[in-house]
Amino acid sequence: MESRNSSRSCKNLFIAVVLMTGFSAIFYMYYEPSVNWLNCPAVPKHDDCGNICINGLKRPNQIQILNNTLMLNLTSFRHQLTQTEAASSQGDDLDTIILVWMWPFGHQFDLGLCSSMYDIHGCHLTVDKSQFNKAHGVLFHHRDIYGDLSNMPKLPRPPFQKWVWMNMESPSNTAIHSSLNNLFNLTSSYRKDSDIMVPYGRISENTGGKKHYEILHKNKLVCWIVSNWNPNTHRRTKYFAEFEKHISVETYGNHFNKRIGDEDYTDVMSSCKFYLSFENSVHKDYITEKLYRPLSLGTVPVVIGPPRENYEEFIPASAFIHVDDFKTPKGLADHLKCLDQNDDLYRQHFTWREHFIVRGGYFGLEHACRACDHIRRNKNYRVVNDLNSWFWG
Structure with a gap:
């Protein structure tokens, strides 16, 4: 709106200038000034300097040149103004x-x-x-x-x-x-x-308003899908080796010779109470789909990755469980077993779902x-x- 008003004001101003210029030209052609203010060359004393200069403007060829110049300038300005207004009307719509x-x-x-x-x-x-x-x-x-x-x-x-x-x-x-x-x-x-x-995903406000979140039926306690296995460099493989001694884990993926296709992933993931969202490397902000996909399917992620504080910059504190909250893998295993036996405590991990939803990223x-x-x-x-x-x- 401001751009259009500016273009309109500029157009009006120029028209006013053109009219004043034309009026002035006519005035100079027919009005004989009594004051010698024009810078004319030396002329005989009986000739008035102003008359010579004004008479020059009265010559037919000079009047034609003046008129052509005014029309050329006006045409040029109108063309430029048309282009400016066209660009202004499109504004931010230019790709x-x-x-x-x-x-x-x-x-x-x-x-x-x-x-x-x-x-x-x-x-x-x-x-x-x-x-x-x-x-x-x-x-x-x-x-x-x-x-x-x-x-x-x-x-x-x-x-x-x-x-x-x-x-x-x-x-x-x-x-x-x-x-x-x-x-x-x-x-x-x-x-x-x-x-x-x-990011790999987002927690967004539920614009549909607060609503009760219904937890789906679960028939598995802990699940993990993994293909990239490196016991020498991955913290997750060392942690899992100790963790599985204290709790039963349903394992899938190429490493366990039990590949899960896309068509089966949703059913498997949503049937688990907890999922081991273990990142393959630990770096600031590196929080991948291993967290967001279980969240979106109603499974509580148990994470290995950057510190809890970093996770809480992206998702609610109650939405996940961090392995660093426990001194040992056994301590984590015992906590998950406790939640399995106490529905009220388990439901606390879903209270955030009354106000927020999960959105995945599109690579x-x-x-x-x-x-x-x-x-x-x-x-x-x-x-x-x-x-x-x-x-x-």
Whole structure:
């Protein structure tokens, strides 16, 4: 609205100036000033300087030149004003172009869902590399960047374009490329201190109002699905080795030769009272779908990961159980057995569901949409000087 009012005011002002200029020209042509204020060349004494200059303007060719000049300026201004008003009327609806340089892990996603999924408008996502020079931002997935950067753009980067570094793996599972410093303008990861933070999931307010949450029937006490097994570096494998001595655990996954397909995952997970949401590495903010998927299916997560305080930055304190709350794996096992025998205590882990719901993240799509929204709102210069120190530290 302000932009349109400004354009209208500018137009009115110019019309007023044009009218005054035309009036002045006519005035100078037909009015003979008695004061010698025009800077004319030396002329005979019997000739009035003002008359000579004014008479010059009265000549037909000079009047035509004056009229043509006024019309040319008016036409030019009207053209510029039309372009300005057109751009102003579109305003923020002009598309911001984000080029997804490589599909993350080769996983393709729908490029037209920013508005419907995240209420982000005015964004155009593309994988067409011929749009490189037009793109306002280019999204690069770290795990798909070659160490020698041979699959990165070869054309000079347009000065307005921002390169976005995307990564959702922890530092322990991410190779270091020394050549990435001073290359990117923005970061997008699970880290809260990223320029564009995209977590693996979110706890959002239940806008439908407070409601009673019904806990589904459970026929399993503790469950764990795991394929990536490394007893030498993973804290979770060492902890589990001691934990399972004191409590029965239903185990699934490639490591236990009992793979769970997507079609069976929901049924298995929702049938468990507790799930071992053990991260494969422990890093700040690294809280993955191993937490959010059980939460969404009504199972209480038992977590190994960053400290409890870090988890509580993302989810309610009562929504999960942290292994560090207990001195030993046996202490944790005894606590879970107690909750199994006391429904009232077990229900305390679901009181937050009366006010909140769980939303999962969408790998790749959400990064691209939120990168577009960030670039659209922030036009300032930005560069990541030392990506390696920031992420791997």
